[in-house]
Amino acid sequence: MKTAFSIRVYKQYFNFASSHFMLFKDGTREPLHGHNYRVQVRGNAPELDDDMVFDFLNIKPIVRKICDSLDHKLLIPKNHPKIIIEDKEKNYNIITPDESVFSIPKTDVLLMPIENTSAERIAAYLAQEIKSAVFAEYKFEFNELEIEVEETPGQSAVYTLLKE
Template identity: 30%
Template sequence: MADSYRVHVTKDHLVFSAGHFVTITTPDVSFCERLHGHNWRVSADVTGPLDVNRYVFDFVALRDTLQRIVADLDHRMLLPTRHPQIPLAVSDREVEARYGDRRWVFPLEECRLLPLEQTTAELLAGWIGERLLEQIGPHDLSEICIGVEENFGQWAFWSRKFAAPQ
């Protein structure tokens, strides 16, 4: 039996305040939520073997990298660029979003356009996880898991497992 080690990071400052809206589709109805915001909280878990320093990953490096990613979302309107029912018209100054007969116009510098189908906590966790991996690389990690809390006690998680090093 092999030992497993995991590092968990969440801090009071790993939060971002952002607005969004999502669509809900059921067999009976399809609608778009009202524009609203959350004080989102982010956590990261990385699992893997101990390195030469006897830790899985440096807490400070993980925390600081995650902080930079989160800061990019803070005080922004989060808009999905791949939503099939919410077309975006982007100019050099503003973003127009439409859903049916509803229309919103936001200053471009106050938006974060995300290559997602929806701005759900689940997909935001995946987007954050991908950015984190781009910046830290997989190292010898066996798994990474990102959590996004959109409301107190309501978390969504994304994870990726890596093949064992050869």
């Protein structure tokens, strides 16, 4: 029989308030708006190490730090093929397919290595960041790492990263 143990972590401080806009297939853009995102993490392993999947005390600061890096930022998907991002000394000029131009101070923007700023893509980004940070600090890798990103109460996206 195949078995797995899991931990699930969701703290009140696993959150970030960010703004974004989605770009749709037809080139339209939704209005710039924000969410108070909340994050939940579930990680599993086939066996326990010292009777734990992974120490809660070690995962919490990692998730918090990553959430904090997104807090109070305009999230821009730098991998979207139809967004133009111009680097202008202290600002980014962001030009969307509908020819809208946003000029935003660099300190207020997070250029994310994702294709769009959907909750699904943000969850995938968080999973990669958490996986990398856990491995860098503890040389540990979950068999499965599930990230849930809630953008409004009762509305969330889940991404599951499987060990290669």
